[in-house]
Amino acid sequence: DIVLTQSxxxxxxxxxxxxxxxxxxxxxxxxxxxxWYQQKPGQAPRLLIYGASRRATGIPDRFSGSGSGTDFTLxxxxxxxxxxxxxxxxxxxxxxxxxxxGTKVEIK
Amino acid sequence: xxxxxxxxxxVRKPGESLKISCKGSGYSFNNHxxxxxxxxxxxxLEWMGIIYPDDSDARYSPSFRGQVTISADxxxxxxxxxxxxxxxxxxxxxxxxxxxxxxxxxxDLWGRGTLVTVSS
Numbered sequence: 001d002i003v004l005t006q007s008x009x010x011x012x013x014x015x016x017x018x019x020x021x022x023x024x025x026x027x028x029x030x031x032x033x034x035x036w037y038q039q040k041p042g043q044a045p046r047l048l049i050y051g052a053s054r055r056a057t058g059i060p061d062r063f064s065g066s067g068s069g070t071d072f073t074l075x076x077x078x079x080x081x082x083x084x085x086x087x088x089x090x091x092x093x094x095x096x097x098x099x100x101x102g103t104k105v106e107i108k
Numbered sequence: 109x110x111x112x113x114x115x116x117x118x119v120r121k122p123g124e125s126l127k128i129s130c131k132g133s134g135y136s137f138n139n140h141x142x143x144x145x146x147x148x149x150x151x152x153l154e155w156m157g158i159i160y161p162d163d164s165d166a167r168y169s170p171s172f173r174g175q176v177t178i179s180a181d182x183x184x185x186x187x188x189x190x191x192x193x194x195x196x197x198x199x200x201x202x203x204x205x206x207x208x209x210x211x212x213x214x215x216d217l218w219g220r221g222t223l224v225t226v227s228s
Binding site: 001015033035037039044046047050056057081087089096097098099100101104 | 167212
């Protein structure tokens, strides 16, 4: 199974700063099948990015995804509503899919 | 409206059985994969399994195979997650999630979650 390791565990930033979140896979992720989700307290996750770099419907263009192989990145300039936990997920490799452990972006 | 509506919160005792549901509407539910995802309190997301309602093709995470059963009833556009014998460690929020356009296993539609509490 592919293990996804997200870093850092917590990121303390101020609004307007740039957030850079990392997701590293234990083996190459097929065809860049990597997604990112945002989860706010008490809410279900929301899809941000799929295919490593494609924004989901309705996602602001301040969110961008990049990477391939085993290293992927989510970057965005922080707005007040962006403080949340972010998860990466791979969906390209058998036996199924897996999530990373999450990065919490908190207000500094 | 495109949505997944999950059944309400449940409280059970260890050893009891439980079946929770996820009903889709506003899109072709039966022709898109539905996943179940566990989130224990304060923890991350864990994929449990996935099903294609049209033919009930179900796949399981190795971590959850044999622990739960995933099923679907396409006549009512509903997926289910069930336990035959709950443990206290099954206490968690359970989300269903669907891909609605691609056929790939990333999820652009989520239910609000069902909180399951298992306590004696």
